[in-house]
Amino acid sequence: MRVGFIYNPESGSGKIERNSKYIVDAFTAKGHVIDILKTKKTLDAKRYAIESDHDMLLVAGGDGTLNEVVNGLMTKEKRPKIAYIPTGTVNDVAHMLGISMNVKKAVKLILETGEVKKMDVSKINDTYFTYAAATGRFTKASYDVKRKDKKRFGILAYIVRGITDLLFDYKMPMKITYDGGVLEKTFTLLLFLNGPRVGGRNLYLMKKSKLNDGKIEARIFEHRRFWMLIKILTFFAIGGLVMRGGHRLTSSFYEIEVEHDQADIDWNTDGEKTEKNSVRIDVIQEAIEIYVSKRAAKYIF
Protein backbone atom coordinates (compact mmCIF):
# COMPACT_ATOMS: atom_id res chain seq x y z
CA MET A 1 0.00 0.00 0.00
CA ARG A 2 1.03 3.63 -0.48
CA VAL A 3 1.16 5.10 3.00
CA GLY A 4 1.38 8.77 4.01
CA PHE A 5 3.02 8.95 7.45
CA ILE A 6 1.76 12.20 9.04
CA TYR A 7 3.40 12.91 12.39
CA ASN A 8 3.47 15.78 14.86
CA PRO A 9 6.96 15.92 16.43
CA GLU A 10 5.71 18.25 19.18
CA SER A 11 2.92 15.97 20.35
CA GLY A 12 3.11 14.64 23.94
CA SER A 13 6.66 14.15 25.21
CA GLY A 14 8.12 14.02 21.70
CA LYS A 15 8.47 10.20 21.75
CA ILE A 16 7.52 9.92 18.09
CA GLU A 17 10.92 11.26 16.91
CA ARG A 18 12.64 8.44 18.85
CA ASN A 19 10.36 5.87 17.22
CA SER A 20 9.90 7.11 13.66
CA LYS A 21 12.67 4.90 12.22
CA TYR A 22 11.18 1.83 13.89
CA ILE A 23 7.76 2.65 12.41
CA VAL A 24 9.07 3.25 8.87
CA ASP A 25 11.14 0.02 9.00
CA ALA A 26 8.18 -2.03 10.25
CA PHE A 27 5.89 -0.80 7.45
CA THR A 28 8.57 -1.10 4.76
CA ALA A 29 9.29 -4.70 5.85
CA LYS A 30 5.63 -5.53 5.11
CA GLY A 31 5.97 -4.12 1.58
CA HIS A 32 4.35 -0.71 2.16
CA VAL A 33 5.77 2.40 0.49
CA ILE A 34 6.00 5.33 2.91
CA ASP A 35 5.90 9.11 2.34
CA ILE A 36 7.06 10.97 5.43
CA LEU A 37 4.90 14.04 6.15
CA LYS A 38 6.19 15.72 9.30
CA THR A 39 4.15 18.68 10.59
CA LYS A 40 5.88 22.00 11.21
CA LYS A 41 2.90 24.02 12.41
CA THR A 42 -0.84 24.14 13.02
CA LEU A 43 -2.98 22.85 10.13
CA ASP A 44 -0.11 21.04 8.33
CA ALA A 45 -1.72 17.69 9.19
CA LYS A 46 -5.03 18.88 7.73
CA ARG A 47 -3.32 20.08 4.55
CA TYR A 48 -1.42 16.79 4.14
CA ALA A 49 -4.72 14.90 4.47
CA ILE A 50 -6.41 17.11 1.85
CA GLU A 51 -3.51 16.62 -0.59
CA SER A 52 -3.15 12.87 0.08
CA ASP A 53 -3.67 10.32 -2.70
CA HIS A 54 -2.42 7.46 -0.51
CA ASP A 55 -4.23 4.21 0.30
CA MET A 56 -3.60 4.73 3.99
CA LEU A 57 -2.69 7.63 6.27
CA LEU A 58 -0.56 6.56 9.21
CA VAL A 59 -1.09 9.31 11.79
CA ALA A 60 1.11 9.80 14.87
CA GLY A 61 0.14 12.53 17.32
CA GLY A 62 -2.50 13.33 19.92
CA ASP A 63 -6.25 13.86 19.58
CA GLY A 64 -5.53 17.28 18.00
CA THR A 65 -3.46 15.85 15.15
CA LEU A 66 -6.03 13.12 14.45
CA ASN A 67 -8.75 15.79 14.45
CA GLU A 68 -6.86 17.83 11.83
CA VAL A 69 -6.45 14.75 9.62
CA VAL A 70 -10.16 13.92 9.88
CA ASN A 71 -11.09 17.54 9.06
CA GLY A 72 -8.87 17.28 5.98
CA LEU A 73 -10.28 13.91 4.89
CA MET A 74 -13.88 15.04 5.24
CA THR A 75 -13.32 17.53 2.38
CA LYS A 76 -12.53 14.56 0.06
CA GLU A 77 -14.76 12.10 -1.75
CA LYS A 78 -12.22 9.27 -1.63
CA ARG A 79 -10.74 8.92 1.86
CA PRO A 80 -7.68 6.82 2.66
CA LYS A 81 -7.92 4.47 5.66
CA ILE A 82 -6.52 5.88 8.90
CA ALA A 83 -3.99 3.98 11.01
CA TYR A 84 -3.38 5.83 14.27
CA ILE A 85 -0.40 5.77 16.61
CA PRO A 86 -1.22 7.84 19.73
CA THR A 87 1.65 10.00 20.97
CA GLY A 88 -0.29 12.82 22.71
CA THR A 89 -0.89 13.43 26.40
CA VAL A 90 -4.54 12.42 26.81
CA ASN A 91 -5.23 10.30 23.69
CA ASP A 92 -8.96 9.82 24.34
CA VAL A 93 -9.69 8.46 20.85
CA ALA A 94 -6.95 5.84 21.08
CA HIS A 95 -8.21 4.63 24.46
CA MET A 96 -11.68 4.26 22.97
CA LEU A 97 -10.38 2.35 19.95
CA GLY A 98 -8.22 0.02 22.05
CA ILE A 99 -4.95 1.31 20.55
CA SER A 100 -1.95 1.01 22.88
CA MET A 101 0.12 4.07 23.92
CA ASN A 102 3.15 1.85 23.36
CA VAL A 103 4.36 2.59 19.81
CA LYS A 104 5.46 -1.00 19.06
CA LYS A 105 2.11 -2.42 20.20
CA ALA A 106 0.21 0.22 18.17
CA VAL A 107 2.24 -0.73 15.07
CA LYS A 108 1.53 -4.42 15.71
CA LEU A 109 -2.20 -3.68 15.91
CA ILE A 110 -2.10 -1.99 12.48
CA LEU A 111 0.11 -4.56 10.77
CA GLU A 112 -1.15 -7.77 12.37
CA THR A 113 -3.83 -7.93 15.04
CA GLY A 114 -6.31 -5.10 14.41
CA GLU A 115 -9.39 -4.66 12.25
CA VAL A 116 -10.53 -1.81 10.00
CA LYS A 117 -13.92 -0.38 11.03
CA LYS A 118 -16.09 2.37 9.60
CA MET A 119 -16.56 5.11 12.19
CA ASP A 120 -18.94 8.07 12.53
CA VAL A 121 -17.61 11.61 12.36
CA SER A 122 -19.60 14.49 13.84
CA LYS A 123 -19.84 18.05 12.68
CA ILE A 124 -20.45 21.25 14.66
CA ASN A 125 -21.35 24.03 12.20
CA ASP A 126 -18.51 23.57 9.67
CA THR A 127 -15.98 21.85 11.97
CA TYR A 128 -15.69 18.06 12.19
CA PHE A 129 -14.88 16.20 15.39
CA THR A 130 -14.07 12.59 16.18
CA TYR A 131 -15.09 12.16 19.81
CA ALA A 132 -16.32 15.23 21.70
CA ALA A 133 -17.81 18.71 21.50
CA ALA A 134 -18.39 20.52 24.75
CA THR A 135 -18.98 23.86 26.40
CA GLY A 136 -19.18 25.14 29.97
CA ARG A 137 -17.62 24.00 33.24
CA PHE A 138 -14.15 22.36 32.88
CA THR A 139 -14.19 22.40 29.08
CA LYS A 140 -11.62 25.16 28.60
CA ALA A 141 -8.81 23.17 30.24
CA SER A 142 -7.92 21.11 27.17
CA TYR A 143 -7.21 24.13 24.96
CA ASP A 144 -6.00 26.59 27.62
CA VAL A 145 -3.14 24.44 28.89
CA LYS A 146 0.06 25.50 27.20
CA ARG A 147 2.01 22.97 25.13
CA LYS A 148 5.17 23.36 27.25
CA ASP A 149 3.18 22.68 30.47
CA LYS A 150 1.59 19.62 28.85
CA LYS A 151 5.05 18.34 27.92
CA ARG A 152 6.43 18.99 31.40
CA PHE A 153 3.54 18.01 33.66
CA GLY A 154 1.33 15.80 31.42
CA ILE A 155 -2.22 15.22 32.73
CA LEU A 156 -1.45 17.20 35.92
CA ALA A 157 -1.40 20.42 33.87
CA TYR A 158 -5.03 19.76 32.90
CA ILE A 159 -6.05 19.00 36.48
CA VAL A 160 -4.57 22.29 37.77
CA ARG A 161 -6.39 24.22 35.01
CA GLY A 162 -9.59 22.37 35.94
CA ILE A 163 -9.26 23.51 39.57
CA THR A 164 -8.85 27.19 38.61
CA ASP A 165 -12.08 26.81 36.60
CA LEU A 166 -13.95 26.52 39.92
CA LEU A 167 -13.65 30.30 40.28
CA PHE A 168 -16.04 30.88 37.38
CA ASP A 169 -19.81 30.45 37.30
CA TYR A 170 -21.02 28.98 34.01
CA LYS A 171 -24.62 30.05 33.48
CA MET A 172 -25.86 29.39 29.93
CA PRO A 173 -29.55 29.93 29.03
CA MET A 174 -30.13 27.78 25.93
CA LYS A 175 -32.70 25.99 23.80
CA ILE A 176 -31.64 22.52 22.66
CA THR A 177 -33.66 20.87 19.89
CA TYR A 178 -32.95 17.20 19.13
CA ASP A 179 -34.82 14.32 17.49
CA GLY A 180 -36.63 13.52 20.76
CA GLY A 181 -37.87 17.02 21.57
CA VAL A 182 -36.77 20.36 23.01
CA LEU A 183 -34.98 21.25 26.24
CA GLU A 184 -34.99 24.88 27.30
CA LYS A 185 -33.22 25.78 30.55
CA THR A 186 -30.09 27.35 32.00
CA PHE A 187 -27.16 24.95 31.79
CA THR A 188 -23.65 24.78 33.20
CA LEU A 189 -22.04 21.99 31.13
CA LEU A 190 -22.91 20.39 27.76
CA LEU A 191 -21.09 17.31 26.47
CA PHE A 192 -21.74 15.76 23.03
CA LEU A 193 -19.95 12.45 22.72
CA ASN A 194 -19.46 9.99 19.88
CA GLY A 195 -18.30 7.27 22.25
CA PRO A 196 -17.78 6.36 25.88
CA ARG A 197 -14.75 8.49 26.75
CA VAL A 198 -13.90 12.14 27.43
CA GLY A 199 -11.37 14.15 29.45
CA GLY A 200 -9.21 11.11 30.05
CA ARG A 201 -12.09 9.21 31.69
CA ASN A 202 -13.82 6.02 30.56
CA LEU A 203 -17.60 6.40 30.78
CA TYR A 204 -18.46 2.73 31.24
CA LEU A 205 -22.10 3.60 32.04
CA MET A 206 -22.47 4.70 28.40
CA LYS A 207 -22.02 1.14 27.20
CA LYS A 208 -24.85 1.30 24.65
CA SER A 209 -23.06 4.09 22.78
CA LYS A 210 -21.53 2.87 19.48
CA LEU A 211 -19.06 4.59 17.20
CA ASN A 212 -20.96 3.71 14.00
CA ASP A 213 -24.62 4.13 14.96
CA GLY A 214 -25.17 7.56 13.37
CA LYS A 215 -26.07 8.97 16.78
CA ILE A 216 -24.39 11.30 19.18
CA GLU A 217 -24.96 11.09 22.91
CA ALA A 218 -25.42 14.23 25.00
CA ARG A 219 -24.88 14.64 28.72
CA ILE A 220 -26.27 17.99 29.82
CA PHE A 221 -26.08 19.53 33.28
CA GLU A 222 -28.42 22.26 34.53
CA HIS A 223 -27.08 25.29 36.35
CA ARG A 224 -27.65 24.69 40.06
CA ARG A 225 -24.62 26.19 41.76
CA PHE A 226 -22.82 24.03 44.31
CA TRP A 227 -24.73 20.76 44.01
CA MET A 228 -24.29 20.60 40.28
CA LEU A 229 -20.54 20.89 40.70
CA ILE A 230 -20.59 17.82 42.96
CA LYS A 231 -22.76 16.02 40.39
CA ILE A 232 -20.37 16.86 37.54
CA LEU A 233 -17.40 15.58 39.53
CA THR A 234 -19.39 12.42 40.31
CA PHE A 235 -20.14 12.03 36.58
CA PHE A 236 -16.42 11.93 35.78
CA ALA A 237 -15.50 9.87 38.86
CA ILE A 238 -18.20 7.19 38.41
CA GLY A 239 -18.08 6.28 34.73
CA GLY A 240 -20.61 8.83 33.43
CA LEU A 241 -23.27 8.62 36.19
CA VAL A 242 -25.96 11.26 35.57
CA MET A 243 -27.99 12.42 38.60
CA ARG A 244 -31.01 14.77 39.02
CA GLY A 245 -30.56 17.99 37.09
CA GLY A 246 -28.61 16.08 34.46
CA HIS A 247 -30.02 14.93 31.11
CA ARG A 248 -29.08 11.96 28.91
CA LEU A 249 -30.05 12.43 25.27
CA THR A 250 -29.37 10.39 22.13
CA SER A 251 -29.99 11.94 18.72
CA SER A 252 -28.64 12.19 15.19
CA PHE A 253 -28.57 16.01 15.44
CA TYR A 254 -28.75 18.86 17.94
CA GLU A 255 -29.60 22.50 17.37
CA ILE A 256 -28.32 24.63 20.24
CA GLU A 257 -29.61 28.17 20.39
CA VAL A 258 -27.97 30.57 22.79
CA GLU A 259 -30.59 32.86 24.15
CA HIS A 260 -29.07 36.30 24.23
CA ASP A 261 -27.03 38.27 21.72
CA GLN A 262 -24.26 39.21 24.13
CA ALA A 263 -23.42 35.59 24.95
CA ASP A 264 -19.77 34.58 24.90
CA ILE A 265 -19.90 30.81 24.67
CA ASP A 266 -16.86 28.92 23.37
CA TRP A 267 -17.09 25.40 22.01
CA ASN A 268 -14.34 22.84 22.49
CA THR A 269 -14.13 20.14 19.81
CA ASP A 270 -11.65 17.29 20.32
CA GLY A 271 -9.70 19.56 22.69
CA GLU A 272 -9.44 22.65 20.46
CA LYS A 273 -11.36 25.94 20.73
CA THR A 274 -13.49 26.22 17.59
CA GLU A 275 -17.07 27.50 17.29
CA LYS A 276 -18.90 30.22 19.28
CA ASN A 277 -22.46 30.61 20.64
CA SER A 278 -25.36 29.00 18.68
CA VAL A 279 -24.41 25.81 16.81
CA ARG A 280 -25.83 22.83 14.98
CA ILE A 281 -24.36 19.36 15.52
CA ASP A 282 -24.82 16.53 12.98
CA VAL A 283 -23.42 13.02 12.59
CA ILE A 284 -22.00 11.69 9.33
CA GLN A 285 -22.45 7.96 9.75
CA GLU A 286 -19.50 5.63 9.01
CA ALA A 287 -17.58 8.49 7.35
CA ILE A 288 -14.03 7.21 7.89
CA GLU A 289 -12.24 3.86 8.06
CA ILE A 290 -9.81 3.32 10.94
CA TYR A 291 -7.79 0.47 12.47
CA VAL A 292 -9.07 -0.59 15.90
CA SER A 293 -8.39 -3.46 18.31
CA LYS A 294 -10.46 -6.66 17.98
CA ARG A 295 -11.96 -5.94 21.40
CA ALA A 296 -13.04 -2.39 20.44
CA ALA A 297 -14.43 -3.73 17.13
CA LYS A 298 -16.62 -6.12 19.11
CA TYR A 299 -17.86 -3.81 21.87
CA ILE A 300 -18.13 -0.27 20.54
CA PHE A 301 -19.03 -0.83 16.89
Ligand SMILES: Nc1ncnc2c1ncn2[C@@H]1O[C@H](COP(=O)(O)OP(=O)(O)OP(=O)(O)O)[C@@H](O)[C@H]1O
Ligand atom coordinates in the same frame (compact mmCIF):
# COMPACT_ATOMS: atom_id res chain seq x y z
N1 LIG B 1 5.49 21.01 14.40
C1 LIG B 1 4.60 21.57 15.21
N2 LIG B 1 4.97 22.48 16.16
C2 LIG B 1 4.10 23.01 17.02
N3 LIG B 1 2.77 22.69 17.04
C3 LIG B 1 2.34 21.79 16.14
C4 LIG B 1 3.23 21.19 15.19
N4 LIG B 1 2.51 20.33 14.43
C5 LIG B 1 1.23 20.41 14.88
N5 LIG B 1 1.14 21.29 15.89
C6 LIG B 1 -0.06 21.62 16.70
O1 LIG B 1 -0.27 20.57 17.60
C7 LIG B 1 -1.67 20.41 17.84
C8 LIG B 1 -2.01 18.98 18.10
O2 LIG B 1 -1.24 18.47 19.12
P1 LIG B 1 -1.46 16.97 19.59
O3 LIG B 1 -1.52 16.09 18.41
O4 LIG B 1 -0.48 16.63 20.66
O5 LIG B 1 -2.90 17.01 20.12
P2 LIG B 1 -3.44 17.28 21.57
O6 LIG B 1 -4.89 17.56 21.40
O7 LIG B 1 -2.58 18.25 22.25
O8 LIG B 1 -3.30 15.82 22.14
P3 LIG B 1 -3.74 15.20 23.49
O9 LIG B 1 -4.96 15.96 23.95
O10 LIG B 1 -4.01 13.77 23.16
O11 LIG B 1 -2.56 15.43 24.31
C9 LIG B 1 -2.32 20.86 16.55
O12 LIG B 1 -3.48 21.59 16.88
C10 LIG B 1 -1.30 21.74 15.89
O13 LIG B 1 -1.76 23.06 16.03
